[in-house]
Amino acid sequence: MLLFFKDILRCNALWLLLFCLCIPGTGRAEEPDYSLDFIYVNANTGEATGGHSAIKLGSTVFHYQFFPGDFFLLVRDSWPHFKYIYTDVSNRTISIRRLPLRPEVFYRLNAHFIRLLISQQEALLKLDRAESGLSLLRQLSRKKSTIELPVAGLFDNQSAGNDAMASLRHALEKEAGAVGVEQMLQLFRKKAGALLQEKGVAGVSARLSALREVLLKQYFLQLVAQGVSLAGDALITFPDSTGLRIEELNKLAEYKSQLQASIVHLFLADMPGQAESIVLQTARYLAVSRSLFTRRLCTLDPFSGAAVIRNVTGDDDLQSVSEHLQRNVARARRAFFQETVHNDVAYGQLEISRGRLNELKNAILYGSPVRGEPGLLLPSRSGKVTIDWLDYGRSGVLAGAAEDEKLLAAVIARVKSGVAYDLLRRNCATELLRNINTAFANSVEGREALGGWLTPDTGFVFIPAELQTRVGEEFPVTDEQILLSRRLKMLKMLFRRENDMFVWLREANVFSSTLYSPRLNDSTFLFFTDDVSVMRPLLGLANIAWAALNGAAGLLTLPVDGGERIQQGGRGIFYSLPELVFHNIRKGTYGFGNSQPVAP
Secondary structure (H helix, E strand, C coil): CECCCHHHHHCCHHHHHHHHHCCCCCCCCCCCCCEEEEEEECCCCHHHCCCEEEEEECCEEEEEEEECCCEEEEEEEEHHHHHHHHHHHCCCCEEEEEEECCHHHHHHHHHHHHHHHHHHHHHHHHHHHHHHHHHHHHHHHCCCCEEEECCHHHEECCCCCCHHHHHHHHHHHHHHCCCCHHHHHHHHHHHHHHHHHCCCCCCHHHHHHHHHHHHHHHHHHHHHHHCCEECHHHEECCCCCCCCCHHHHHHHHHHHHHHHHHHHHHHHHCCCCCHHHHHHHHHHHHHHHHHHHHCCCCEECCCCCCCEEECCCHHHCHHHHHHHHHHHHHHHHHHHHHCCCCHHHHHHHHHHHHHHHHHHHHHHHHCCCEEECCCCCCCCCCEEEECCCCCCCCCHHHHCHHHHHHHHHHHHHHHHHHCCCECCCECHHHHHHHHHHCCCCCHHHHHHHHCCCCCCCCCCCCCHHHHHHHHHHHCCCCCCEEECCHHHHHHHHHHHHCCHHHHHHHHCECCCCCCCCCCHHHCCCCECCCCCCCCHHHHHHHHHHHHHHHHHHHHHHHHHHCCHHHHHHHHHHHHHHHHHHCCCCCCCCCCCCCCCCCCC
């Protein structure tokens, strides 16, 4: 799945281009069906209690999702992956109302949503620059001898004499001509000092970005001059079943040479916005060098310091997920060693797949917490860098630090307000409807193109289920198509093969069910109510009683589980209450095990 989140903003130009332009799919061109499909996913526990809205254009789904840091962002998924996540894993039924479109309208909407994604990306890039600038400004304001810079956490700054770095230094000095690394280092330190003294020459974000670039480049030169190695925990080194073969060693040697040439070129070209990429490529260069030396594949730890850390539970199907990730690693490894053009992209995918698998391996073997970050990862761990050479005495930047902080904080607040969630005014239903409407100059043009018109403030369309109903009333859609949840689909198959009453009695409760195993995330309950209507209040009462009983029993286990059972009982009661008025939310969920994952 192609996800938008803050940490991917640290990517270089090639990654950004791929991020904005690649469209999920199988790689084979298919003729679109020229329709706009309105999708409603019914409710379940957790953040899904209100249901979910999405649209589909061809084989691509657009919808909104939450991300760490309170970001509510438009994302793009492949239809097979979206279906897998919501019907198989989340066990939710999908309703589809198809609106046939003229080809020109279809392409207009598709292009509009692509532009929205790019516009959103630009806003997040602006946010990243402002936040990076604010962080740098606050660090400089303290006038300390160290500063935190991205990617620096991948290096052991106390090490020296690395042979691969000596080779890189030789290549850099050879290409630079008469200027040695030590001279270049002094030059960039002077540049940093000059930028620190400037005030009012350009906007605060631009000045701080330029200063950050120079500090990163002088750090790169410091790494080269000292011959620094990677930090011990910067490498993913779990043993492969076999060592590197001759042809793989040759490929890595070729890639190492390519990285060295790329680093030298990027540094001497002195293009803006490339400093972080130079330091990252240097870390990769050292990782590849380590692989060649040990004859075992080593890659960088792809997680940043912003990764979400959580403990794993029995619900997480670790072994099944690990097997899936092992297949991903094998596929990424084959892709890299067979790649002939886009080596950086293929190697990046190898880094990501090995990093995710390493997290699962540590969780399975040692019970370690798991780090998680969605989407494209780039090694960007921050670290402390010594800047005791920097003269703060005549700092023009710091002279207006208080005012600059206000300006940057205002930029951050403005961008964040544009990607914030609001239950009534900015949710998954209202934003999709608003985005569809903004593809047209006005309601007259939109009504002519779509055959109908709805605005986000019409009635109760902020409720996903109500939006789906109003779509059926306001647009010339075809008949509703229903994709059953995983449990209901399997239940339907059992009804065809066995006695209806026997199947229902066995599958109606969580203890005798052959289709479902209780999971902590689903809360405490006794009976399923998503496949009944008349009996729902009665079964809801039983669920409330069962959850209350379990919650009370949690008083006895309080010293052991820290109140987990009490909390589960409370959640069980909460999700059972709607059943008293014939409404169902909880349906149970499935892990990634016992189902065939679908790639994003």
